[in-house]
Amino acid sequence: MLIDSHVNLHAPQFDEDREEVIARARAAGVGLMIEISDRLATFEATHGLAMAHPEIWCTVGVHPHEARHYEDLTDDRLVELSARPRVVGIGECGLDFHYDFSPRDIQAEVFRRHVSAARLTGLPLVIHTREADAEMAAILREEQGRGPFKFLMHCYTSGMELAETAMELGGWFSVSGIASFKAAEDVRQVIRAMPADRIIVETDCPYLAPTPYRGRRNEPAYVGRVLETLAEVRGWSMEEADRRTTDAFFDLFHAVPRPDAAS
Template sequence: MLIDSHCHLDFPDFAEDMQGAIARACEAGVGRMITIATSIARHDVYRSIAERFDNVWFSVGTHPHRAHEEPGTTAEQLVELAGHPKCVAIGEAGLDYHYDESPRDIAAAVFRTHIDAARRTGLPLVIHARDADDDVAAILRDEMGKGSFKALLHCFTSSRALAETGLELGLYVSFSGVLTFKNSAELRDIARDVPMDRLLVETDSPYLAPVPHRGKRNQPAWVADTAKVLAEVKGVSFDEIAQQTTANVLRLFSKMPPLAAAGPAL
């Protein structure tokens, strides 16, 4: 079984096809999904999706693109919202200097607030990092010095240096369909060197559909295509990657029940 550790089932792309997308995921051997928050204001939407489907969990947080809309979010608010039984993570939060949709100082402050909430709850922080490697690394090092917390670098497309910093600090690294792209040889080299017990796979759907689906709306079922390439990169079987990444998700997102306790898929 595979787990799509990061998708966005609340996005309009799934409005008419959510149940179908989840059913297709199950048919493809993707037994669980985590729908990731981008805004505190939409918390009820994420929660309702997770409550509707037994095999979907959710997170709570503010994406760096939305940080300027929710600058006053407190760690206490995040902790309270994270109390729901199916909320298994904080985030996604971080820094994005590619689009710079939020002032950098505000995004950094919101990022630190999410780290505080992750530390208080023991839930992993889902980190968004794009074109901001040095500042993300500096914040992670500074905050880890204040007290440890669990986290992962999601949809990893950053530098080897950030991957090494994250691994040094105990973080996990998640790869999306970008890993399958023809021009991603350097990223595959980085993935090859990430320890097996720190690897995750994700779709980040509806974005970044993997080969051979590029140009289409991505969906959780297609995390299997990324897993196949990751298996090739690591020189192991697809089954081994599926087993290892699933074990890693359950270890990191430890609030999620073990597989034996899973209910029906739909």
Template sequence: MLVDSHCHLDFPDFDGERPDLIARAKDAGVDLMVTICTHIRKFPQVLAIAEEFPNVFCSVGTHPHNAGAERGIPAEEIIALSQHPKVVAIGEAGLDYFYDKAPRDAQAEGLRIHIEAARQTGLPLVIHARDADADMAAILEDEMGKGAFPALLHCFSSGRDLAMKGVELGLYVSFSGILTFKRSDDLRAIAKEIPADRLLVETDAPYLAPQPRRGKRNEPAYTAMTAAVLAETRGVSEAEMARQTTENFFRLFQKVPRSLAKTGSAAA
């Protein structure tokens, strides 16, 4: 059993074929998915998909690209929306200095608000970090000093220092199809260093399809391709990688019922 810990099933790329998409994922051994919210104001659409499919869960939050447009939404509102049984995470929130689609102060403000929501609810914060390693590390260290919160660095493509700081602070690290790209040697070296009990896999679908599907639309079924490369990188079997990342998922995403794990695929 595998889990796609981060996809965007509400995106129009998947309109009209979500049942088939989820069926293909199950055929590939990907039995659970978390569809990630990027606009709190569009959360109802995200939640509707999670409610429609028993093996799909969701998050609630504002992507850093939208931090300016959704500035001022308080932690209390995020917390209230997170009470739904299908909402199992906060975010994604973070810092993106590559595109800089929102003012950096708005991104940082939004990140800290989402951290507070994660701290109060105990739900994991899904962190987006791109070209902002130093500022991200500083905010995470500062906020962790105010009180612990569960979190993961999703679709990790940053430098080793941020990965190790995340591990030091108790975060998990999730790898996407980027790990499979030919020029991702440095990223694979980082993946080899992450403690086994902190690893997750994801697609970030519809983006970042792994080799050999690179350049095409990504989908949850392709989680298996990334997991296979992660297993090869770390020198373990694909079955062991599936077991470990699934166990890690349930440990972090504690609101997802363990009863959904296949017998023997994750420790009880």
């Protein structure tokens, strides 16, 4: 069973054929998907997908691009929404200093509220970080000092120093189609250093389609190619890559019931 740990099926890119995309994922052997919340304005759509499809679970959170619209967001509100059925994570949240669509201080404050919600609920935090390595490392260290929480460095493409901090603090990492891009040797170098028991895979669809689909709209059906890339980079067989990433997924997203191994 393939697992796509990060999909954005509520995105408008899927408005014309969403159910067909989900059907193609099933046909490709994708048995579980985590539908990611990027803002509360679309959370009902995100949660609705999880409620309508037995293989889809979801998160609740606000992307750093949207943080400027959620200055009044509280950890209590995130905790409240996370109590709904089939919500299994907090996020996507974090820091994005590449685009700076939201002021950096607001990004950081909204991110800290997500950390608090993850700590209060025990659910894993799905982190987006881009060109904010030092600031992210500092927040992670400070917040872990206040109390432990599980976290995932989603679609990790940042530097080795932040990766080492996340590893030290017990973080998980997800690998995306970027790892298959010819020019992404720096990303592959970090992947080789990631802890073998804390790596999972994702598509981040509709974005970042892996080679040979690059340039197309990404779909969960392509997550098998991401797994193949991870196996190649780490020197694992496909069976080992599948086993390791599946175990790591259920260790992280512990609220998702693991199917019986015999089924």
